[in-house]
Amino acid sequence: MIGLGRFGLFGLPSLALYACVVLIPIGISVYYSLTNRNPFRPPTQWVGARNYQNLATDPDFWKVLTNTIIITIVVTIVVTIVVTIAANVIGLAIAVLLDRRGWFYNALRGVFFTPVILSGVVVSVIWQAILTDDGLLNSTLRQIGVDHPPGWLSDPDIALYTLCWIITWQLIGFCVVVYLAGLQGIPTELHEAAAVDGAGPVERFRKITWPLLAPAVTINTVMLLISTFKIYDHVQVITNGGPGDGTTSTIAFDVIQTGLVGNRIGYSSAVAVVMLLFVAIVSTGVLHLLQRREVNA
Template sequence: MTIVEEGAVVRGGAAPGSKARTGRRSPWPGLRHFLSFGAPGLLVYACFVLAPILLSVGYSFTNANQFQPRTRFTGFENYIGLLTDDAFLTALKVTTILTLIVVIAPNLGGLAVALLLDRRGRLYYALRGVFFVPVVLSSVVVSVVWQAMLTDGGLVDTLLCTLGVTALPGWLSDPDLALYSVGFIMSWQMLGFCTVVYLAGLQGVPQELHEAAALDGAGSWLRFRKVTWPMLAPALTINTVMLLITGFKTYDHIQVLTAGGPGTGTTATVAFSIIQTGFTANRTGEASAMAILMLVIVAVISSVALRLLQRREEEL
């Protein structure tokens, strides 16, 4: 063993005052990192997502009621009752119609607006921001503004009267029209989201493909159908799945605009019925069964839609 000088590293052995390394590795090398970074997020997720779902599952098999202190196990009684309940089936029908409107209209409108704004220039950049503003606004704010505009004698009726229209429809008071008015408002709010996603997809289309198609004699429509539209498959997938979830969980627009009316349940969605059953009628067990049943429906439909759209992307 040779020592170079005072303070130098000792060759052939450990340095004075230092601990020799044993070479052992921790049996759980990632455990410390998980506890430091992953555990807090997982704990929050478990407390605010998993725990409420598990509690709802438990309540759904009981007759829990805030004014009935004795709670008993009822099995699948709540679920069987919902499948034969006309009010719940009507709410499910209303939710389905509203979801179809919210999925189709913003997708078509967003694609059209994205094609118009897919240009360079300050004006087009400013218009992109304008179209995206409704997305960042609260649904309650949007509903209040549109309610003031669509109410009888509101701004829309005033403009129609100015144009000479005498037979004014009840946008939110007509049972045959109220649901479609709500669908229009939600579609208007989500239009900017679809526009931004489609714009991102359009800017990812290689310009060389358009130039090659143009040299082959393809017109604008043929270039869109054969080049642009297949490249927008991922954007369509994102928009469709997001709009599906948005449509099925609609509550705040209904609460502000129509409160489930006009009439009895003409615009009451499943989410609206859950709140009314659980917090107004205090039938916690029945409301929990409705929530779990809706969770299963949304999960299945979203998974099927996602799988079909992803398969379409692979085929294209």
Template sequence: MVVDLSAPPRSRPAPARRRRRPRGRPRGPGLWHFLTFAAPGTLVYLCLVLLPIALSFGYSLTNRSLLRPEAEFVGLRNYRLLLEDETFLESLRVTTILTLIVIVVPNALGLAVAVLLDRRGWLYNALRAVFFTPMVISSVVISVIWTRVLADDGPLNQALRAAGVSDPPGWLSDPDIALYSLASIVCWQMLGFCVVVYLAGLQGIPQELSEAAAIDGAGPVRRFRSVTWPLLAPALTINTVVMLISAFKVFDHVKVITNGGPGTGTTATVAFVVLQEGFVENRTGYASAEAMVMLLLIATLSVVTLRFLRRRETQL
């Protein structure tokens, strides 16, 4: 065998070099990231949400009182008493009526106002701010203003007398209409939220869809029913769930405007009864049981409503 010594030696391929991770780049989610980002929020949630719920449930199993430091374990007695408490059952009826009104009226009026304000111009921008202003005002301030407006000798009744109505209604003193007057005030304050959400939904609809429907011969009503309304399904979901939760825990308006009256429990909501039992009657354990039932009802209704409306979104 002849070896050519003049030929250059074959070079072996260099081994593949491992790519080094740049210094300072994190290797992935780890304990440090959890402690930096997730732990503070988790701690706040535990202290301000889960811990109060756990304490309230514990109190609901006792006969605890604000004026008596010692408490005895009574089991589910407080929950059994709720089923026979006419005041609590009446508050559930009042809250149900109030919630239904607050869900339907602001949604319907908010959609109508949003359609009217879905235009360009400084006037429409100013009107949007006007409709949203009640949302940023304190509920107590809103309640004080409307208490004066709807009083028996208030501006509204004086205007009705001037118009020829000899016996105007007692908006807040008549047990038959006091609840509906209260619901109207809550609806007026919550209207701005629904308007803003529906406006956001309308402005997110591609203009080409409405133009294509118009070219096909669809009128304004048909375009709204076939194009606009199905695409507003997410906005309807948000408004319905928020109105449900907000109406079910109304307290400020009831306390300031009617204080649960006129009469006995005419406008007393569940939240009002809970605070009355806990801080006026000093029955902390019983009030905690009422609060747990209220929490369970809100959570159940919210989950059921959210799933139903989400399923409707996918079907549309």
């Protein structure tokens, strides 16, 4: 009884807050997704699975889904391969370099983490000023002799990948911090013993550091996957879904545009529910696979 009393005292307020902030909004979205909800065209009528059937034949939905998957894959790989081969090698390499004592290294850690604590809007405004056709980067390229620099945000062929780079840049600092925590949790005795046995730096990293960083790889990969799949603010500020017809639109962007701009609350709720299920299934599968690697490591 004492245990239940303590749970009621400390647990129920948290559960109530979680229900109000997460569970109830999800329930409302699921309900709206089964209606033709439009605040400017009452009354709301029950339409069942019609919104989901329309999704299956809506080319705009498949386009934004494809864009979102591209951003998720590119960012998760460019920050899991650029976080497993480049912020798993960039992030991990930076973490290894910063795994030192002293005020200088503490200051550098703050520098690398700064983009993470900036809002997506602030980061987007900064990069937009740099990457527009007449921005800082293209002006610099023209000064060094490049007559026709790329349209980083105006060329439909590269705008999506420019967006991927901006998101990657902002998230690398998070990966660095997680890797630093993992590195500092590895006992130094293991490296010292391996060095005594004649193992070089590369072999020590491969046989000791990398396997023991498996939990950090899991955290980074799953967090990147979830974060990038719901990207909205970068798209809104930098490209507004363009250039062209939805070239850089994502599912989250489409939900807001369809629901709040187009006033199709029922249909946008169906898109949001599909996004929730997709993220839940993919992240659960990735988490399961990576946790198996942790056990094997």
